[in-house]
Amino acid sequence: MKYIYLDHSATTPVDPEVAELMMKYYVEYYGNPSSVHYFGRQVKKALEEARSQVADFIGANVSEITFTSGGTEADNLAIQGAARAQAKKGKHLITTAIEHHAVLDTFKYLAKNGYELTVLPVDEDGLVSVEDVAKAIRPDTILISVMHANNEVGSIQPIAEIGKITREKGILFHVDAVQSLGKIPVNVQDLNVDLLTISSHKIYGPKGVGALYIRKGVKISPLVFGGSQERKMRSGTENAPGIIGFGKACELASQRMAEESKKLTKLRDMLIDGILTKIEHVKLNGPRGDKRLPNNVNVSIKYVEGESLLLSLDMLGIAASSGSACTSGSLDPSHVLLAMGLSHEVAHGSLRFSLGRQNTEEDINYVLQELPKIVDRLRAMSPLYAKANCQNS
Amino acid sequence: MYSEKVIDHFTNPRNVGEIENPDGVGQVGNPKCGDIMRITLNIENNIIKDIKFKTFGCGAAVATSSVVTEMVKGKTLEEALAITNAQVAEELGGLPETKMHCSNLAADAVHAAIKDYLKKQTKV
Numbered sequence: 196m197k198y199i200y201l202d203h204s205a206t207t208p209v210d211p212e213v214a215e216l217m218m219k220y221y222v223e224y225y226g227n228p229s230s231v232h233y234f235g236r237q238v239k240k241a242l243e244e245a246r247s248q249v250a251d252f253i254g255a256n257v258s259e260i261t262f263t264s265g266g267t268e269a270d271n272l273a274i275q276g277a278a279r280a281q282a283k284k285g286k287h288l289i290t291t292a293i294e295h296h297a298v299l300d301t302f303k304y305l306a307k308n309g310y311e312l313t314v315l316p317v318d319e320d321g322l323v324s325v326e327d328v329a330k331a332i333r334p335d336t337i338l339i340s341v342m343h344a345n346n347e348v349g350s351i352q353p354i355a356e357i358g359k360i361t362r363e364k365g366i367l368f369h370v371d372a373v374q375s376l377g378k379i380p381v382n383v384q385d386l387n388v389d390l391l392t393i394s395s396h397k398i399y400g401p402k403g404v405g406a407l408y409i410r411k412g413v414k415i416s417p418l419v420f421g422g423s424q425e426r427k428m429r430s431g432t433e434n435a436p437g438i439i440g441f442g443k444a445c446e447l448a449s450q451r452m453a454e455e456s457k458k459l460t461k462l463r464d465m466l467i468d469g470i471l472t473k474i475e476h477v478k479l480n481g482p483r484g485d486k487r488l489p490n491n492v493n494v495s496i497k498y499v500e501g502e503s504l505l506l507s508l509d510m511l512g513i514a515a516s517s518g519s520a521c522t523s524g525s526l527d528p529s530h531v532l533l534a535m536g537l538s539h540e541v542a543h544g545s546l547r548f549s550l551g552r553q554n555t556e557e558d559i560n561y562v563l564q565e566l567p568k569i570v571d572r573l574r575a576m577s578p579l580y581a582k583a584n585c586q587n588s
Numbered sequence: 589m590y591s592e593k594v595i596d597h598f599t600n601p602r603n604v605g606e607i608e609n610p611d612g613v614g615q616v617g618n619p620k621c622g623d624i625m626r627i628t629l630n631i632e633n634n635i636i637k638d639i640k641f642k643t644f645g646c647g648a649a650v651a652t653s654s655v656v657t658e659m660v661k662g663k664t665l666e667e668a669l670a671i672t673n674a675q676v677a678e679e680l681g682g683l684p685e686t687k688m689h690c691s692n693l694a695a696d697a698v699h700a701a702i703k704d705y706l707k708k709q710t711k712v
């Protein structure tokens with residue numbers, strides 16, 4: 196069977212060049228980067244090279260990069276660290292309703308432990324308004340966190356404008372750029388951010404590695420104490436092969452991004468237009484055009500349920516994801532789709548395709564050929580579809 | 589994640605559809621995830637002669653709907669009313685832990701349809 200991977204927002208394959216480099220740091224150069232001897236020094240050098248590759252990719256200084264175990268830890272470090280370091284200054288935190296759970300649940304934890312939280316709404320395209328952010332600011336606001344691009348619907352937020360306001364008011368601004376990195380330009384200077392989260396496994400690097408950009412002069416408290424690695428910001432022997440792989444992945448992404456994003460945008464629009472014309476009662480979730488990530492397609496297919504769609508696609512070798520309640524451990528539909536105003540029922544039938552480096556026009560055509568048949572079959576089984584048809588006629 | 593039997597019933601569901609002018613109708617919603625199952629059946633001499641289902645739900649929900657129609661077709665009303673959700677899941681060779689609640693719909697919908705039939709009978 197032919198297998199087509201359309202779930203790159205979940206994770207990406209490691210680039211062979213990255214994997215090859217990493218392999219050397221597992222078997223050949225295995226020293227502890229903190230060691231004084233030759234074995235340690237070699238790894239330390241490569242680690243610092245990786246730090247500069249990551250820093251270059253986002254327009255930062257090497258001293259501003261702290262490596263972590265991934266995007267989740269970087270989000271936690273930024274939010275918990277900033278809240279703790281500024282607890283005397285104020286207790287008010289601001290974020291949005293569509294953040295990744297790594298951000299949202301960290302804020303919710305803080306809100307249960309002495310902090311106050313404002314969660315901003317989004318419009319029907321999944322976009323936050325700059326005005327709403329400005330209006331939510333209080334004298335005791337100490338941290339604002341808004342994601343760069345949403346992982347489910349691909350909406351790109353007005354980060355630079357929000358950053359202008361936070362800079363003026365002297366409030367720390369954290370941005371989760373896990374999904375935007377490698378797809379659209381991410382530059383900490385242009386975006387006016389103080390803290391920025393990135394993750395390796397979304398850009399063809401290894402899993403379990405990420406980084407937090409901490410602007411020079413910004414004070415946050417560490418989460419993990421121990422051997423003082425990463426300038427005491429994140430103790431623990433570094434995942435050297437992973438970090439070195441992440442560095443390489445950043446270098447490759449910076450070389451390939453422009454061309455790749457152009458190609459992905461074309462495939463994305465081909466898939467969106469195809470689905471909207473070939474299947475009835477379908478809604479595109481998220482904005483169209485350049486406010487959408489080049490690789491994201493998210494549609495709600497009414498009267499059918501997402502997990503059934505995924506299962507049917509999987510049987511044909513097509514890998515996608517869904518915001519349906521039935522695919523989430525919590526049995527609640529996607530908080531992002533609900534925040535955009537979708538009903539439970541419509542959120543239930545959502546389907547996300549996230550495209551990547553290896554995808555071709557042929558892949559998209561295959562999906563467009565098979566998906567309508569799957570939808571027909573499931574709709575024939577759906578008690579909701581029958582009713583909808585009666586109402587229409 | 590799913591057993592072969594679940595996949596089989598999901599791919600080739602038995603008794604899909606809706607009986608016209610049925611003797612009994614049962615529609616239940618899953619309070620956990622919002623999914624819906626609708627059973628229509630015809631009854632002759634206390635025996636389920638024909639049964640069809642429609643389901644809006646996950647793969648496990650479709651498979652349990654399909655298998656429950658097979659389990660009760662040709663059975664007496666008493667036999668059908670005695671079938672439990674757990675038996676339906678068992679018949680499918682088990683369900684993943686997080687999907688056990690999906691099987692709650694199947695027997696419930698059948699029972700609801702039978703009760704609907706019995707209610708109509710007493711009214712006549």
Ligand SMILES: Cc1ncc(COP(=O)(O)O)c(C=O)c1O
Pocket residue numbers: 204205264265266267268270295297342344345346371373374394395396403404405
């Ligand atoms: C927006 C966003 N933030 C954070 C994360 C978590 O990153 P990681 O998987 O590296 O912990 C993800 C990945 O799912 C994400 O999409």
Ligand code: FES
Pocket residue numbers: 520521522618621622623645646647648649687689690
């Ligand atoms: S019926 Fe919704 S999760 Fe199975």
